[in-house]
Amino acid sequence: MVHHLYSACEFFKYIIVLKTRDRCIMELKRWVDTRTGAFDWGHAAKLYVDIEEKSDQLQDKEEKVRSALQHVMKCNLEKENITDPITLPLADCIISAWLLDVISREQDNYIRYLRKLSSLLKPGGQLILIGDLDLTYFTVGAEKFHGFTYDEDFARKSLEGEGFVIDCCEVKKRTVKSDLLDYKAIIFIAAHKQNLV
Numbered sequence: 001m002v003h004h005l006y007s008a009c010e011f012f013k014y015i016i017v018l019k020t021r022d023r024c025i026m027e028l029k030r031w032v033d034t035r036t037g038a039f040d041w042g043h044a045a046k047l048y049v050d051i052e053e054k055s056d057q058l059q060d061k062e063e064k065v066r067s068a069l070q071h072v073m074k075c076n077l078e079k080e081n082i083t084d085p086i087t088l089p090l091a092d093c094i095i096s097a098w099l100l101d102v103i104s105r106e107q108d109n110y111i112r113y114l115r116k117l118s119s120l121l122k123p124g125g126q127l128i129l130i131g132d133l134d135l136t137y138f139t140v141g142a143e144k145f146h147g148f149t150y151d152e153d154f155a156r157k158s159l160e161g162e163g164f165v166i167d168c169c170e171v172k173k174r175t176v177k178s179d180l181l182d183y184k185a186i187i188f189i190a191a192h193k194q195n196l197v
Ligand SMILES: C[S@@+](CC[C@H](N)C(=O)[O-])C[C@H]1O[C@@H](n2cnc3c(N)ncnc32)[C@H](O)[C@@H]1O
Pocket: 001, 002, 019, 020, 021, 075, 076, 077, 078, 096, 097, 098, 099, 102, 103
């Protein structure tokens, strides 16, 4: 998914994308390098310029994202240092979308993963967290996977418990009809990591 990078590159000159699967890393690098046969993310760029009413900037936007995207790196949230053997400098902002919902089994996991994301952030740094509320399953191809089920209260308390201050939290009720997954709403949270005193 690259949709969020179109907005992010308006604010950040250097962006690092972390992915766990080698195939995803390879595909995204092909797109960054405009290689033949790379996945066409044109619809994401078009969506961005349409929302921002900047359709004349379509070409520029693609180039801006590509030049901000410095590295596509491997990560695994199960590891102590999730980008082992590389240690990244602390980030100004982390965007995590639909990741914790999918990889967490229970509340303790979710909080532990959140702590790992926090450890990659500078004090005062921003965390933008997007997820599905009340998800129990999702489907990919013919396979059905477990979703971690949580509500707004749990997300808020988890962030606050890990030393974040929530600046904005919005919940948007589901409008899509599909039995491929069963979430009830999408949650968008912008929070910052408290400075240590
Ligand atoms: C629903 S997708 C979220 C996609 C994400 N927003 C993106 O743009 O790539 C869940 C992602 O979690 C990744 N994942 C699974 N186990 C992981 C782990 N242990 N550490 C980090 N990512 C993991 C999967 O490869 C998958 O891309």
